Amino acid sequence: MSGVVTKLIHGDCREKLKALESNSIDLIITSPPYADSRSHSYGGINPDDYVEWFLPISAELLRVLKPDGTFILNIKEKVVDGERHTYVIELILAMRQQGWLWTEEMIWHKKNCYPGKWPNRFRDAWERLLQFNKNRKFKMFQETVMVPMGDWADKRLKNLSETDKVRDPSKAGSGFGKKVANWVGRDKVYPTNVLHMATETKNKNHSAVFPEDLPEWFIKLLTQEGDWVLDPFMGSGTTNRVAQRMGRNSIGIEILGEYFNLAQQDIRAQGVRLFEPVEVYESTPVE
Amino acid sequence: MSGVVTKLIHGDCREKLKALESNSIDLIITSPPYADSRSHSYGGINPDDYVEWFLPISAELLRVLKPDGTFILNIKEKVVDGERHTYVIELILAMRQQGWLWTEEMIWHKKNCYPGKWPNRFRDAWERLLQFNKNRKFKMFQETVMVPMGDWADKRLKNLSETDKVRDPSKAGSGFGKKVANWVGRDKVYPTNVLHMATETKNKNHSAVFPEDLPEWFIKLLTQEGDWVLDPFMGSGTTNRVAQRMGRNSIGIEILGEYFNLAQQDIRAQGVRLFEPVEVYESTPVE
DNA sequence: GTTCCGCATGAATCGATAG
DNA sequence: ACTATCGATTCATGCGGAA
Numbered sequence: 001m002s003g004v005v006t007k008l009i010h011g012d013c014r015e016k017l018k019a020l021e022s023n024s025i026d027l028i029i030t031s032p033p034y035a036d037s038r039s040h041s042y043g044g045i046n047p048d049d050y051v052e053w054f055l056p057i058s059a060e061l062l063r064v065l066k067p068d069g070t071f072i073l074n075i076k077e078k079v080v081d082g083e084r085h086t087y088v089i090e091l092i093l094a095m096r097q098q099g100w101l102w103t104e105e106m107i108w109h110k111k112n113c114y115p116g117k118w119p120n121r122f123r124d125a126w127e128r129l130l131q132f133n134k135n136r137k138f139k140m141f142q143e144t145v146m147v148p149m150g151d152w153a154d155k156r157l158k159n160l161s162e163t164d165k166v167r168d169p170s171k172a173g174s175g176f177g178k179k180v181a182n183w184v185g186r187d188k189v190y191p192t193n194v195l196h197m198a199t200e201t202k203n204k205n206h207s208a209v210f211p212e213d214l215p216e217w218f219i220k221l222l223t224q225e226g227d228w229v230l231d232p233f234m235g236s237g238t239t240n241r242v243a244q245r246m247g248r249n250s251i252g253i254e255i256l257g258e259y260f261n262l263a264q265q266d267i268r269a270q271g272v273r274l275f276e277p278v279e280v281y282e283s284t285p286v287e
Numbered sequence: 288m289s290g291v292v293t294k295l296i297h298g299d300c301r302e303k304l305k306a307l308e309s310n311s312i313d314l315i316i317t318s319p320p321y322a323d324s325r326s327h328s329y330g331g332i333n334p335d336d337y338v339e340w341f342l343p344i345s346a347e348l349l350r351v352l353k354p355d356g357t358f359i360l361n362i363k364e365k366v367v368d369g370e371r372h373t374y375v376i377e378l379i380l381a382m383r384q385q386g387w388l389w390t391e392e393m394i395w396h397k398k399n400c401y402p403g404k405w406p407n408r409f410r411d412a413w414e415r416l417l418q419f420n421k422n423r424k425f426k427m428f429q430e431t432v433m434v435p436m437g438d439w440a441d442k443r444l445k446n447l448s449e450t451d452k453v454r455d456p457s458k459a460g461s462g463f464g465k466k467v468a469n470w471v472g473r474d475k476v477y478p479t480n481v482l483h484m485a486t487e488t489k490n491k492n493h494s495a496v497f498p499e500d501l502p503e504w505f506i507k508l509l510t511q512e513g514d515w516v517l518d519p520f521m522g523s524g525t526t527n528r529v530a531q532r533m534g535r536n537s538i539g540i541e542i543l544g545e546y547f548n549l550a551q552q553d554i555r556a557q558g559v560r561l562f563e564p565v566e567v568y569e570s571t572p573v574e
Numbered sequence: 575g576t577t578c579c580g581c582a583t584g585a586a587t588c589g590a591t592a593g
Numbered sequence: 594a595c596t597a598t599c600g601a602t603t604c605a606t607g608c609g610g611a612a
Contacts, residue, residue: 081423082388082390083389084389084390084391084392086379086380086383086389089376089380090380092373092376093376093377096373101370103369103371104371105371106409107394107413109394109396109481113479117429119427119429120390120424120425120427121390122393122429122477122478122479123477123479123480124479125479125480125481126479126481136369136407138407142404142406142409149604150604150605152604152606190404190410190603190604191409192409192411192413193408193411193413194394194396194412194413318585320585321585322585323585363585366586366587369587369588398605399583399604399605399606399607400584400586400604401587401603402584402603402604402605403586403601403602403603403604404587404588404601404603405587405588406589407587407588408587408588410604411585411587486585486606487584487606488582488583488606488607488608577611577612578610579609579610579611580608580609580611581609582607583606584604584605584606586602587601587602588600588602589600589601590598590599590600590601591598591599592599593595593596593598
């Protein structure tokens with residue numbers, strides 16, 4: 001049985017990333033501190049300085065990612081002076097200058113978003129899941145995240161008409177045609193780029209409420225067993241805990257001792273439960 | 288009874304907007320041709336030229352909008368060379384330079400999105416609904432779009448991903464039940480900034496499938512009866528038809544004679560049905 | 575009149591082939 | 594090498610006709 005390595009690093013990712021090997025990571029997935037939040041850890045980055053702050057980090061991430069790997073960045077801009085701040089879209093432009101490809105923007109629809117009422121806006125129920133790559137070709141295992149077909153399929157596919165059995169080109173000349181017969185016996189369809197996931201309600205004393213479903217979905221989609229996953233803003237270790245459970249090696253970096261200890265504790269405990277050889281590396285203990 | 292004015296203008300909005308009075312419009316809502324589409328009308332704007340093409344138009348829109356009015360821009364970037372193109376986010380930055388405030392970005396989740404399978408991306412199930420304002424203070428009537436509890440619960444349940452229901456029924460079930468308890472006695476809730484609406488597939492001879500629900504939602508939220516609504520890219524007149532039905536005056540501009548005639552026909556017919564005085568202005572007839 | 579069921583339709587994208 | 598065209602793939606919805 002292959003052992004799973006979960007490496008936890010305590011420190012500032014701006015420093016610690018430099019020690020990682022180039023082209024060694026299959027998937028980077030992280031939810032960095034949004035501007036002006038978690039002010040106790042990374043010093044409360046001013047929205048206007050956010051791009052400048054993040055670029056050195058994304059440069060290191062570009063270096064450590066394998067050519068066919070993927071970087072998933074979960075982020076959302078804050079409201080500043082009644083406007084959505086532009087640091088996220090500016091970051092996208094700057095990262096492209098850096099060499100990243102902006103492959104896709106998926107939506108995390110938060111089904112149970114934070115309650116509240118404001119006079120001129122509604123509750124914010126979504127966050128960006130920005131997908132960046134080093135190359136147009138990258139690893140993706142779509143069949144691992146297929147979902148059950150909608151209810152319509154039962155009735156629709158019960159008995160097929162003649163046109164269903166052949167390829168029926170669209171009348172509108174869009175070049176689109178359908179062959180319904182291909183769908184018979186299929187019970188699953190590919191998902192879309194809108195993910196419906198509730199936020200985690202169990203309070204982990206971590207400001208970012210990253211549900212386990214989220215890293216799990218991307219780890220399934222973008223890695224195989226034995227691959228390497230990195231979260232440079234580990235927090236309480238959700239990504240690494242999921243990766244360990246799924247047989248992926250992972251690295252997590254966290255600056256705050258409080259979170260680092262929490263993550264280390266959880267992941268060690270899970271390693272024991274999993275009955276499989278798990279090595280937990282760690283840097284100097286934190287008190 | 289107050290008459291509703293629906294003014295339809297045939298021509299290029301880059302020209303026709305100049306004739307409109309400054310500070311006269313309460314709500315602008317439009318879905319401009321996306322880059323490289325509708326090539327037969329606006330000449331198929333190249334993605335790289337999109338910002339440059341749109342800025343003169345948004346400048347006019349800024350002029351005609353009332354200080355407390357709102358501009359809702361429905362748009363989505365294409366994939367070019369395997370990447371999401373950046374013209375939309377560049378447009379946001381450029382419009383802010385022009386004097387617009389980028390108040391919010393809402394998501395239109397298209398429940399029945401275009402089918403297809405590609406090796407490195409999933410089906411695109413969402414579009415941007417960008418909200419721009421001239422001032423931090425603007426008109427908004429939130430209570431008009433409150434969702435009945437039943438509806439809300441129905442929609443929420445429907446939008447739970449199937450995997451969630453299957454994977455962890457107990458958790459999902461209990462979470463939902465708990466929430467429901469909080470809503471007892473309340474009959475309406477505020478919506479979020481994620482709108483779940485299906486595209487219209489009925490044959491309208493118009494490529495853009497703008498569901499009536501979409502303008503209706505924003506017209507309710509951002510205008511009152513007698514207010515003025517503008518759609519500079521009218522298409523087959525969905526926005527104006529809805530505005531007329533809701534007792535709002537409106538202006539629609541369309542460059543293509545085919546769509547213009549379609550819109551004019553529909554809106555006249557509806558005016559008769561509504562039993563209320565409706566004036567339909569039009570420019571030179573199109574054959 | 576209701577419900578049921580068949581079916582065309584859509585702001586799509588990729589890769590291969592042709593000019 | 595670079596652009597233009599073409600074929601392949603795919604799923605939820607609302608309409609309209611049938612039961």
